[in-house]
Amino acid sequence: MNFQAYYFMYICKQLCRKTCMNKSKLFSLLIVFLSLHKIVSAQQTIMNDISEDYIARLVAHAEENYPQVKSNQNKINIAQGNIGKAKVSYLDAFTFSYIYQPQGINTLGNVSGTTSSYNYFNGIQAGIFFNLGAFLEKPYAVKQARQELEIANNDQNQYYLTITNEVKKRYYTYLQDIATLKLTAQACIDNENIANDIKHKFQKGEETFDNYTKAQGTLTTSYQAKIQAEAALLIAKADLEELLGDKLENIR
DSSP: OOHHHHHHHHHHHHHHHHHOOOHHHHHHHHHHHHHHHHHHHHOSOSGGGOOHHHHHHHHHHHHHHOHHHHHHHHHHHHHHHHHHHHHHGGGGGEEEEEEEEOTTOOEEEOTTSOEEEOOTTOEEEEEEEEOHHHHHHHHHHHHHHHHHHHHHHHHHHHHHHHHHHHHHHHHHHHHHHHHHHHHHHHHHHHHHHHHHHHHHHHHTTSSOHHHHHHHHHHHHHHHHHHHHHHHHHHHHHHHHHHHHTSOGGGOO
């Protein structure tokens, strides 16, 4: 028992001597004080539960598994492919064509009714054509593709910042709800002890019905608070796992 408890007992003894407070009331006051002191001491802060290394693992897991991150990476891959496509499209300005003319197809008729063949267009005729306008458009297409890649990278980097911040906030909420549940669970145990003590005294005629009713009401309120704290913890865990894409227990 620490100094605060000893000091409280000393005050109670002094009150007992001066006001003729009976030992039963003194004991009840002592139980209440120790219960409150135990609740406060049980979880004074969540700062000691925060692990930066564990947060870094959670963030890395979210960056690897969250669908939006994967979608952004796909956009980056598409933008990179568009740069290569734009560079290759320089060849679109050049067109190759050919004509094949077999021998003996072209003939000429004369006055006597005889025919004579000529072979000026016979064989294969090939050529390459160049479109200057299409060629001049290609540098702008390449530049646009590179800008699209830069935008995709910026979007991904921005989302990394967003998801890092969101993972941290949800993790802190999760720790907060764990601490709250510990406090409410301890309060339930203490209120059960107090309620049982008052109930026994009431059955012996040493306690009033009003105090007995208040103790039972306080106990019921504690149970409700515990249920709410349990639900809040489960919701906080689900919200965090939504970003992680995995169960929290699987991340060590």
